[in-house]
Amino acid sequence: MAIKAVIFDLGGVIFTLGEQGYRREVARRLGLGDALPAAYEEALPALQRGELAEDDLWERLSGRRVPLDAFDDAWEAHFRVNPEMLALAAELRDRGLKTAILSNTQASHVAIMRRMGVLAPFDPVLMSCEVGCRKPEPAIFRLALERLGLPAEQVAFVDDVPEFVAAARSLGIHGIRHTGDVAAxxxxxxxxVGE
Structure with missing residues (x-):
């Protein structure tokens, strides 16, 4: 059965993955040296599920309040749009497929991407911090299928993280690992699609 929709991840797929550079910059600006402490990694699931506010996390790590947009420029410097992947998504829409977004992310990053207009052509757009669950949790994939109105076998999922691709496959979704090779x-x- 041919697929009718493709769900794309953001970091490492639609955007270049600049997570490490971004984290270094945030750590420096918070006065924490060149790396965020282990407490950041421990808090990340709650942050990405929207259970923890970013300004509370930054205060917990640095001892001071930080404006929500304090690191926007750092994010934009380290995460760049991949125009080839946007073109691929547009090509799929031209062929009649639905294209969606499914990403583990936090509120300030969502605001940046919405301002950029990158998310506008995709529907649905599921951001972990807005829906209360994150990859690789089955609930977020089921929610994506529900919003697409399609069964798993008619949907493909593109991500750069093997664990997330495996999670999608375990639910019957066609998982494709993006290694940076857009042609592949x-x-x-x-x-x-059947072509």
């Missing part, structure tokens, strides 16, 4: 990802998707 395009070929894998078109094979599922």
């Amino acid at each position: 990802t395009r070929a894998a998707l078109l094979a599922l």
Whole structure:
């Protein structure tokens, strides 16, 4: 059965993955040296589920309140749009497929991407911090299927993280690992479209 929709991850797929550079910059600005402490990694699931406010986390780590947009420029410097992947998504829409976004992220990053307009052509857009669950939790994949109105076998999921691709596959979704080779990802998707 041919797929009718493709769900894309953001960091490492639609955007270059600049997580480490971003974290270094945030740590420096918070006065924490060149790396965020282990407490950041421990808090990340709650932050990405929207259970923890960013300004509370920054205060917990640095001892001071930080404006929510304090690191916007650092994020924009380290996460760049991949125009080839946006073109691939547009090509799929031209072929009649739905395209969606599913990302583990936090509120300030969502605000930046919405301002950029990158998310506008995708529907639905599921951001972990807005829906209260995150990859690889099955609930977020089920929510994506529900919002698409499609069964798992008619949907493909593109992500750069093997664990997340495996989680999608475990639910019957066609998982494709994006390794940075847009041509390979395009070929894998078109094979599922039936072309």
